[in-house]
Amino acid sequence: MDDKSLSGDLQLFSAESVAAVPQESGTSFRGTFDQRLCFFRVTVVCGRLELLLSANISIGKESSTNERLDCEGIALKLYFYRVRYFVRKKCQVQMAMFCIHKCLKCGLRNQTLKQRGLSVYTSVYRVNEDDIKEKLQQHPGGSIDLQKDQNGIANLIINNPERKNAFSGTMMLDFRDRVEELEHWTNGKGLIVRGAENTFCSGSDLRAVKAMSNPEDGLRICMFMQNTLTRLLRLPLISVALVQGKALGGGAELTTACDFRLMTSGSEIRFVHKHMGLVPGWGGATRLIKLIGYRNALKLLSSAQHVNPATGLKIGLVDEILSSTDEGSCLEEAENWLNQYTGGSSQVIRAIKNVVVSGRELSQEESLKNEKSIFGTLWGSHANLKALDQNIKHN
């Protein structure tokens, strides 16, 4: 693994961001830099506030403006787009520019001065994660299991069958850790998200929900899960939710954080939030609208209706109805379905996911820039040269 740790002081140069960040607290950062991908993940710490940001970096030689700083002969420029965070009141920082100094112990000098990185996606927030971590730890049960195979396909398994795979507190923490592990899995191409023992997931563990039913904890859990599911959706892997049995509440929301959904006959997806006196809080409503449109999303959320495979297919929530129902055969079917999209070089598959996600999440201009940058990483690459050598015909 090429990752290097960085830490140091942080200077904020955008007037807007300076105004938004609490000035009384020292601002510092810690982070990791993936040298292979030129991808930088950093947690900015302002007192009790923590922002989790990720970006690629462009390395150039000029250094004159405020946003650039010459570090050991290499100017670093980090752009964080649309940084959103919450202190007591909501703040939004547009285009915060960070400059890093005294931190380049990682030998960036030896890097090629060529931009090779992944895109700069909008960042996700992370507020007082430690506070909620302590509380989540008090609600144990089940696990989130990750199996990665040699072909670049992983299985992420929600494993708490005694409670129909409801998410206990520790499972939420596990889930975040497994997603982080996948973020670092550079050979990966595809991901199947499924539940143990023939059912998907019944949402949050209601015992934990009851114990943390105050609004403060509710918001913290909501942000924690939004963060993790956003990271899941942005993984450079083609992901599929294999829905067997029931996907309820948070479980239904989880299906929307995958690129595709496959359902077995007899299974159902159901946004039961209305009946719980709630709306989705794990980002499920936001994603659902993108998947099935405003009107269909409004219908599903306001009726809390059961979505069976046929309805799911009709409204575009579901991509395929699987013919098998037993666990092993379903999994095999799901793997075969996914293989249609994950064949070939992992670099290319990951790049495809990258440009598609950035096309959806970024402005047209930002996405075009990202596409150019990703294109630049592939032009003349091994896969590209090999294809040229083979003189392929596409008829």
Ligand SMILES: CC[C@@H](C(=O)O)C(=O)SCCNC(=O)CCNC(=O)[C@H](O)C(C)(C)COP(=O)(O)OP(=O)(O)OC[C@H]1O[C@@H](n2cnc3c(N)ncnc32)[C@H](O)[C@@H]1OP(=O)(O)O
């Ligand atoms: C909506 C907000 C959202 C969030 O943002 O956090 C949530 O996800 S809240 C949770 C929403 N989900 C539910 O309300 C599910 C409630 N449970 C059911 O509807 C049913 O249990 C089921 C999931 C449809 C399964 O029904 P069935 O097949 O008949 O099995 P059982 O009912 O006997 O369940 C077995 C066992 O599992 C326990 N269980 C199921 N789901 C949960 C859950 N989410 N949290 C805690 N425990 C759950 C169920 O209580 C049974 O246990 P015992 O009663 O001890 O036998």
